[in-house]
Amino acid sequence: MTERPIILGIVGDSAAGKTTLTRGLAQVFGKENVTAICTDDYHRYDRQQRAEMGISALHPDCNYLDIIEQHLDLLSQGKSILKPIYNHSTGKFDPPEYIEPRKYVIVEGLLGYSTRKMRESYDIKVYLAPPESLRSFWKIKRDTRKRGYTDEQVLEQLKKREPDSEAYIRPQRKWADVIVSFYPPDKESEANNLLLNVKLILRPTIPHPNLTHILNAEGNHLGSAIRLGLDRDMGKPVDILAIDGHATEEQVRELEKTFCNEVPFLGQFCSLDGNKEIGTVVGTTGESLRSYPLALTQLLVAYHMLKDRVG
Numbered sequence: 001m002t003e004r005p006i007i008l009g010i011v012g013d014s015a016a017g018k019t020t021l022t023r024g025l026a027q028v029f030g031k032e033n034v035t036a037i038c039t040d041d042y043h044r045y046d047r048q049q050r051a052e053m054g055i056s057a058l059h060p061d062c063n064y065l066d067i068i069e070q071h072l073d074l075l076s077q078g079k080s081i082l083k084p085i086y087n088h089s090t091g092k093f094d095p096p097e098y099i100e101p102r103k104y105v106i107v108e109g110l111l112g113y114s115t116r117k118m119r120e121s122y123d124i125k126v127y128l129a130p131p132e133s134l135r136s137f138w139k140i141k142r143d144t145r146k147r148g149y150t151d152e153q154v155l156e157q158l159k160k161r162e163p164d165s166e167a168y169i170r171p172q173r174k175w176a177d178v179i180v181s182f183y184p185p186d187k188e189s190e191a192n193n194l195l196l197n198v199k200l201i202l203r204p205t206i207p208h209p210n211l212t213h214i215l216n217a218e219g220n221h222l223g224s225a226i227r228l229g230l231d232r233d234m235g236k237p238v239d240i241l242a243i244d245g246h247a248t249e250e251q252v253r254e255l256e257k258t259f260c261n262e263v264p265f266l267g268q269f270c271s272l273d274g275n276k277e278i279g280t281v282v283g284t285t286g287e288s289l290r291s292y293p294l295a296l297t298q299l300l301v302a303y304h305m306l307k308d309r310v311g
């Protein structure tokens, strides 16, 4: 490709929702426009070796960080890479694959912001930070259904990895432009994706949409389900945009308008009207339902990717 791709980073602990957000964005932009890479493929050791060495996949020494840096650099110049593949079913490595960067490159994984060189390659950096209880719930559900583990094995893994999560994963939060925290309004609704609220922490490291009118609730329909506030995160000032799972369609449309006013063709990709799939999650009986907090999270990240492209 001739045009430099836009590179989005998504970092967070295991089962924090990186792949879910990546898939949602690929759906928004069209799979033909997106190259998605998971840095699990850059593990240095296979599952058996890790067990023998007593090292977790979260440890920097257990990953080829230098090769991730090189590949990010090549992709950001529009050049192809030969990417390793870690197979989560076998715990071993498959033959590498040839990857050409498309318009939008999404790089998601555990340690994507752990070196300066990596951080410099992204146009936008997102960090996913669900509460630990929700992450454990998601990890147990995902690893038992899709990766062949038992509940006990997943809980044991979570416990063993906690020191590495604390030392190497969570500190990366400080490098993000946007921190995304889905959370249940109460303990009982943890399992109900549709009821999840979201807190979007916006750092002043990139220009965010102008949301100041939300601060003044008069004259808009956003009510209390969508709120903007000022706070501190890791000691630094941030804006916080909070969206509740029970926000109404009218309130969501009002916020969408704010985003789309600044990036006019955003609407065709990811407004409630322009994209029927946005914010879609699968309900308990397999039906497709829409989560407004997820839809608006996808819209905000897409806003930054498209704004970068035109601006």
Ligand SMILES: Nc1ncnc2c1ncn2[C@@H]1O[C@H](COP(=O)(O)OP(=O)(O)OP(=O)(O)O)[C@@H](O)[C@H]1O
Pocket (backbone or CB within 6 Å): 012, 013, 014, 015, 016, 017, 018, 019, 020, 021, 109, 110, 138, 139, 141, 142, 182, 193, 196, 281, 294
């Ligand atoms: N926004 C969300 N709303 C509802 N459920 C979610 C959301 N994000 C993640 N999940 C649930 O959590 C599970 C794990 O998410 P996902 O696979 O996206 O995590 P991950 O960060 O990519 O994990 P890993 O790094 O271990 O591969 C999903 O299978 C899904 O059930």
Ligand SMILES: O=C(CO)[C@H](O)[C@H](O)COP(=O)(O)O
Pocket (backbone or CB within 6 Å): 014, 015, 040, 047, 057, 087, 088, 091, 110
């Ligand atoms: O935290 C993880 C990221 O998805 C995985 O557990 C990591 O990739 C190690 O894989 P496995 O569970 O196959 O040993």
